[in-house]
Amino acid sequence: xxxxxxxxxxxxxxxxxxxxxxxxxxxxxxxxxxxxxxxxxxxxxxxxxxxxxxxxxxxxxxxxxxxxxxxxxxxxxxxxxxxxxxxxxxxxxxxxxxxxxxxxxxxxxxxxxxxxxxxxxxxxxxxxxxxxxxxxxxxxxxxxxxxxxxxxxxxxxxxxxxxxxxxxxxxxxxxxxxxxxxxxxxxxxxxxxxxxxxxxxxxxxxxxx
Numbered sequence: 351x352x353x354x355x356x357x358x359x360x361x362x363x364x365x366x367x368x369x370x371x372x373x374x375x376x377x378x379x380x381x382x383x384x385x386x387x388x389x390x391x392x393x394x395x396x397x398x399x400x401x402x403x404x405x406x407x408x409x410x411x412x413x414x415x416x417x418x419x420x421x422x423x424x425x426x427x428x429x430x431x432x433x434x435x436x437x438x439x440x441x442x443x444x445x446x447x448x449x450x451x452x453x454x455x456x457x458x459x460x461x462x463x464x465x466x467x468x469x470x471x472x473x474x475x476x477x478x479x480x481x482x483x484x485x486x487x488x489x490x491x492x493x494x495x496x497x498x499x500x501x502x503x504x505x506x507x508x509x510x511x512x513x514x515x516x517x518x519x520x521x522x523x524x525x526x527x528x529x530x531x532x533x534x535x536x537x538x539x540x541x542x543x544x545x546x547x548x549x550x551x552x553x554x555x556x557x558x559x
Contacts, residue, residue, distance in 0.1 A: 353502055356493045357509055363489055364510040368517040373434055373552050375521070377475045380441060380545035381468050382522045389468040390522035396472025398515040403477060405507040408486035409494070423480055427557070430478035434553030437471065441546030486510075 369375075374397045382390030476482060489510075494503060 353505075356502075357505060360489065360493060360506050361509050361513055364513040365517065367485060368514045371548075372481075373475045373479055373549065374472070374518070376545055376548045376552065377437060377471055378518050378521060379525060380541070380549075381463065381471065382525050383541050384441070384545070385463040385468070387522060387526035388465065389463045390526060391519065392465045392468035393472035394515065394518035394522055396469040396474075397476045397518060398472075398511060399469075400473045400476035401482070401511055401514055404482045404486055405511060408483065408490060409503050409507055426478060426480045430480060431553040431557055433474055433478050434549045437475070438546040438549035438553065441549070442543050 378390055378393045378397065381393045490506060493506060
């Protein structure tokens with residue numbers, strides 16, 4: 351397979367992986383719908399910066415240590431699970447605390463999320479997911495060997511990163527459009543509960559990976 355075909359294959363697999371619902375998808379979606387477009391964009395940026403970390407250590411071979419070390423992998427997995435439980439539980443609890451108020455009051459109460467908070471939620475959600483390391487190992491092992499030039503390794507990483515970032519930015523833009531936001535305003539309490547439950551379920555699923 352030539353390098354162009356390899357880049358195309360990486361692009362296709364990266365897009366399929368990005369659009370499949372997972373922790374990154376749900377935390378970006380929740381912050382976009384419950385908080386604001388800015389929160390969604392900052393969450394997406396946090397996810398993309400964490401991806402740079404995963405891509406960097408994968409391309410230089412360090413990710414194999416995570417795969418082959420039960421202690422490192424298990425520790426990372428449990429920390430990631432606890433963080434997903436924390437995010438999910440906080441969303442559900444906040445929705446019940448405000449459940450007696452109007453939906454508009456709930457929207458105002460949940461809006462004050464700082465850019466830093468949104469960024470860190472996206473960053474930690476992705477960084478603490480050990481499945482990311484395993485995904486990149488399985489993906490790049492198909493296209494990279496000791497003879498692969500450094501510029502091609504970087505190209506593979508840029509393609510994956512660009513597609514992931516582009517998808518999440520598009521997702522935020524899509525779900526924060528005025529036509530959708532107007533309809534979603536009355537359901538923000540329930541959105542918070544559904545997204546919170548999804549994050550908890552994903553955390554539980556991660557325990558058995």
